[in-house]
């Protein structure tokens with residue numbers, strides 16, 4: 426199946442018909458909901474927050490942000506602002522009377538909010554579109570850099586962003602994540618079910634609290650479910666001939682080691698032991 | 706668009722990035738509506754220190770809404786203690802103290818989260834660009850030459 430990004434610009438692809446079809450498909454609703462919950466887990470919000478939803482579409486992700494803690498949204502309900510380039514998608518969101526504020530805007534033109542506005546940002550299945558720039562005057566890399574620079578500035582220090590996207594290939598994955606790092610983010614790339622047709626890629630971004638947090642490996646490290654590996658550490662481990670950090674063997678060994686020391690080992694979650702690809 | 710959002714939104718043009726008049730945007734010909742939302746004191750407590758109060762007061766004035774107090778309310782003023790009959794007490798004699806949203810919180814909630822710009826435009830004080838608002842959705846798409 427061809428990628429929609431390769432057929433039309435997003436505002437033309439998500440026309441009235443497609444937007445309605447997209448939003449009413451129970452299969453899509455389920456996938457988008459699962460991914461939004463996964464992104465929320467990675468954000469680990471501790472209080473009701475102001476959240477930016479990039480490429481919010483018809484609000485499938487936003488509706489989950491508006492749900493309460495009791496309904497399964499950690500620390501919810503949250504207040505969100507969503508923007509999307511497709512007026513049709515936003516039209517469907519209006520009909521559904523979503524609680525978030527909606528903007529017709531192009532993420533590739535930046536993020537028009539004053540510095541430190543948002544506690545967090547999410548984006549579900551949208552930013553791969555930024556790599557297709559044939560319809561615009563600016564290059565894909567220019568659009569990515571405007572987006573990530575704007576996103577970085579609009580987040581509070583200590584804030585996080587989790588962006589799930591469908592990279593076309595490894596080049597595109599690297600292009601997107603390195604644009605984020607160039608904007609100043611600490612970054613980790615997480616993959617659920619890699620190598621399968623259900624593979625999901627999450628770019629997890631943190632905004633450091635100041636000079637001391639400038640080292641990206643320090644910021645994202647310790648976040649639940651995200652492993653970061655930078656070139657420096659990878660080289661060291663290669664020298665020592667160690668098993669790859671994050672591999673199943675590594676997790677099992679660490680867990681046994683900790684149990685032997687009498688430490689409490691984190692309860693298994695549905696993601697435990699699943700193979701994850703690690704980048705950076 | 707909530708009044709809250711207007712306290713964070715800036716002009717999208719590059720040339721206005723470093724201008725100090727590109728925030729806040731100025732509502733013009735605005736038609737307001739009230740959209741009720743559940744009260745959420747925790748959110749107010751989170752957002753209050755991030756508000757730019759003077760700019761909020763300015764926008765409130767431009768919209769013709771009642772003036773705000775001159776300084777931003779304290780976090781403590783968002784809740785108050787109230788006596789309430791204890792639950793499961795058939796005698797009705799026992800009271801417990803509970804924390805409830807204060808009038809200050811209710812007013813802030815009304816203004817920031819329930820008062821919305823439904824139609825009109827938002828004008829940049831620096832470049833003069835007008836962002837249209839239709840059915841509460843602002844159009845921030847810039848034509849290529851304005852990016």
Ligand SMILES: C[S@@+](CC[C@H](N)C(=O)[O-])C[C@H]1O[C@@H](n2cnc3c(N)ncnc32)[C@H](O)[C@@H]1O
Pocket residue numbers: 435436439457479480481482483484485486508509510511514530531532533548549550551552554555
């Ligand atoms: C697959 S939909 C996802 C929508 C929503 N996040 C969800 O989970 O249902 C992708 C969305 O990204 C939007 N999009 C694509 N390029 C965009 C851009 N440059 N700026 C803003 N939104 C964009 C599309 O219009 C579309 O609504």
Ligand SMILES: [Zn+2]
Pocket residue numbers: 716717718721727829830831832833834
């Ligand atoms: Zn301007």
